[in-house]
Amino acid sequence: MAVEGLAPRVLYHVxxxxxTTTVVYTLAASGVVVVFAxxxxxxxxxxPNAWSVAAEFVVEHLEDVMRDMFGRDPRPFVPLVVTLALxxxxxxLLGLFPGMKSPTADFSTxxxxxxxxFLAVPVYGIGTKGLKGxxxxxxxxxxxxxxxxxxxxxxxxxxxxxxxxxxxxSEELVIAVLLAIAGLLVPVPIMMLAVLTGxxxxxxxxxxTAVYLSAAVxxxx
Numbered sequence: 001m002a003v004e005g006l007a008p009r010v011l012y013h014v015x016x017x018x019x020t021t022t023v024v025y026t027l028a029a030s031g032v033v034v035v036f037a038x039x040x041x042x043x044x045x046x047x048p049n050a051w052s053v054a055a056e057f058v059v060e061h062l063e064d065v066m067r068d069m070f071g072r073d074p075r076p077f078v079p080l081v082v083t084l085a086l087x088x089x090x091x092x093l094l095g096l097f098p099g100m101k102s103p104t105a106d107f108s109t110x111x112x113x114x115x116x117x118f119l120a121v122p123v124y125g126i127g128t129k130g131l132k133g134x135x136x137x138x139x140x141x142x143x144x145x146x147x148x149x150x151x152x153x154x155x156x157x158x159x160x161x162x163x164x165x166x167x168x169x170s171e172e173l174v175i176a177v178l179l180a181i182a183g184l185l186v187p188v189p190i191m192m193l194a195v196l197t198g199x200x201x202x203x204x205x206x207x208x209t210a211v212y213l214s215a216a217v218x219x220x221x
Contacts, residue, residue: 092198125216
């Protein structure tokens, strides 16, 4: 496991653009998700394999959770929620490999993920309810609550980013300290716990995304 501090290390420059370790690890996590999807798709075509079974489990479970929240067919929203869950899960676990660091241990990554959710909520809300129907819920039960509604959406976006960042960076720091003090074998149980934590944090982020989307598409007209 690489310990680089909170600031990512600049690897090289492409013109004026800095390519940091966070960029590289983010691309690596994205690559893991793409390979997983390709292997799962191959399994669906040629017969079930471990990848297709795992993908089916993730998709069906999140669909069931979202169906209860949305009160309607959740399939239009599944790609976003499942992709976030898989990417964050892969990104969280990446830091457990020697020489690598979780991109979600960089606040810029978690902030970008939270902004995606922040922008997706009105996009899906307007697409489902129309502009007037979506904006109407900001004015209910009284237009005086509009500033509070806006502050609420901004604060929950910040909370999503900070929660994920804080959990992952603290987990990596604890493991790094144990490795430095106790050597390789003692921190193994902690690393197993870190696997569980990484998966749970990805699940929580995905479920929170589904909660915010359901609130938008179920807004009263």
